[in-house]
Amino acid sequence: MMKRMIGLLSIAGMISTASAQQDSQYTQYIFNGIHINPAYAGYKGDIYVQSFYRSQWAGIKGAPKTFSVAADGAFYDDKVGLGLIVSNDQLGAQTYLTAYANYAYHIKTGYSGTGQLSFGIAAGMVQMGLDGTKLEGYKPGDELIPVGSQTSTVPDARFGIYYANESFFLGLSMTNMLARYLAKRNTEDSRIPVPQPHLYFSAGALFPFSEDVKFKPVILFKDDTKGPSAMDITTFLLLKDRLWIGAFARTSFDLYKKDYQQKGLAKEHAMGGILEVFATENIRIGYSYDYSLNKLRNYNYGSHELSAGFYINRRTTAERRQLRCNRF
Numbered sequence: 001m002m003k004r005m006i007g008l009l010s011i012a013g014m015i016s017t018a019s020a021q022q023d024s025q026y027t028q029y030i031f032n033g034i035h036i037n038p039a040y041a042g043y044k045g046d047i048y049v050q051s052f053y054r055s056q057w058a059g060i061k062g063a064p065k066t067f068s069v070a071a072d073g074a075f076y077d078d079k080v081g082l083g084l085i086v087s088n089d090q091l092g093a094q095t096y097l098t099a100y101a102n103y104a105y106h107i108k109t110g111y112s113g114t115g116q117l118s119f120g121i122a123a124g125m126v127q128m129g130l131d132g133t134k135l136e137g138y139k140p141g142d143e144l145i146p147v148g149s150q151t152s153t154v155p156d157a158r159f160g161i162y163y164a165n166e167s168f169f170l171g172l173s174m175t176n177m178l179a180r181y182l183a184k185r186n187t188e189d190s191r192i193p194v195p196q197p198h199l200y201f202s203a204g205a206l207f208p209f210s211e212d213v214k215f216k217p218v219i220l221f222k223d224d225t226k227g228p229s230a231m232d233i234t235t236f237l238l239l240k241d242r243l244w245i246g247a248f249a250r251t252s253f254d255l256y257k258k259d260y261q262q263k264g265l266a267k268e269h270a271m272g273g274i275l276e277v278f279a280t281e282n283i284r285i286g287y288s289y290d291y292s293l294n295k296l297r298n299y300n301y302g303s304h305e306l307s308a309g310f311y312i313n314r315r316t317t318a319e320r321r322q323l324r325c326n327r328f
Contacts, residue, residue, distance in 0.1 A: 023175055023198045023224075024066045024089050024096075026052060027248065027288040028307050030218055030234060031276060034072055034083050034102060036200045037173035039120030039162035041104040042081020047073035050284075050309035057292070057300040062092030062134075072102065073312070079106050081118065093134035094193055100124030100158065115165035122158035126179045127151060128193060154182040156195070168205040174198065196224045214238040216246075221255075229255035234274065244276040250290075269293060270303070284309040 026035055032050050033040035049071040057063040072083030081104035089096035104120035129151040160173030176195040204218035216236040223229040231253055236246035250269040270293055276286035290303035 023195075023222075024054070024068070024087060025056065025064070026054065026066075026068075027232075027272065027290060027303075027305050028052065028274060028276070028286050029220070030204075030236075030274075031284070031286055031307060032070060032309070033162070033171060033202070034070055034085065035068065036175070036202070036220075037120065037160035037162055037171045038083070038100070038102040038122035038158050039104045039118040039160035039171065039173065040081075041072045041083035041102040041118075041120055042074035042078070042106065043104075043116070043118065043162065043164070044072075044311075045074050045078060047071070047312040048309060049312070050307060052305065052307050054303065054305040056290070056303040057296060058304060059301045060296075060299060063300070064089065064091045066090075074106070080104070081106060081120070083122075085122075085124075093131045095127075095129040095131070096193075096195075097127040097129075098124060098156070100156075102158075104160075104162075109163075110165065115163070118160075118162040120158075120160045120162065120173075124156055125153055126156045126176075126195060127153040128195070130193070154179050156182075160200075166206070169203065171200070171202040173200045175200070196226050198222060198224045212240045223255050228252035230269070236274070242278045244274070244286075246274040248272060248274060248288075272302070276307070282311045282313065284311075 024035075029035050032048070033043070035052075050069070052066065052068040054066040055063070056065070066087065066089050068085065068087040070083060070085040072081060074081050081102070083102035083104075084100070085102065086099045087097070100122040101124060102120060102122040104118045107117045109115035109117050129149060131149045133149070156179040157177045158173065158175045159177060160171065162171045162173075163169065175198045177197060179195040180197055199222070201221040202218065204216060207215040209215055214237070216238060218232075218234045218236070220232040220234075221229065222231075229252060230250065232248055232250050234246055234248040236244050238244055249271045252269060270290040272288060272290040274286065274288040276284060279285050284307075286305075286307040286309075288305045290305075291297065292300060292302070
């Protein structure tokens, strides 16, 4: 009964804050940065196809579920990166389908050319929907509940900058650059959630402990104009260029003053573990588990995320193995 109430309250909150649609949450964004930054397109060199499935807050009715497929590669002597991402979000009665074509231009830097500065842009479409048949009102004929399904489709764009060399990386990107403004015009008289611009900053480094053991810390900052700013801190050990073992913590912080934000919210969001293995030279498989640190921990069984990636060979074996294991 309590789980059902939490689910209904979550959906009710979604309706009352319909103008505050947020981007999908991915714990394993580290394994393919194109999900948050279009400048990452083609960075791995090889053509790479990857899928994600995330089930958040398992056990709560209407909890978020996300599925995504991305493919990208480098062309024209690795100067140009091209990619495609299709993603589907479901949160209770709310759906959020997106498709983006990504373009990145790569510039080699440094005397040895091991550094790379990339500028990327993505253009696509966003389809937002709300299915009133999946909502339950407090009383029959509740006017807050839409009749049937409502959908709205608008164009959108993303932009990003990404720099990486053999030792560290930095990334800065923005998503939902157009959708918010165009969606407001199309959804004035509906309760369809409107996507908000998101700003991402990511950074990380790679420290070799020995030939077989490397250490990789990564940090991600995320902010939108409607909710609290968030920070992910993740640490990895890379063993024998084959197995990634990591742990992370996710929390919120006050980047700037937001008078409309609810006071007294818990800062700690989640913690958990990540595992990724090169099952073969061309196949990567990952799994992560999130454990809630706020009050939701009493009403769900955690969040589960699966990923699977496949490389299409375009390089020599030795060169390919080194790039795949050490690149961010």
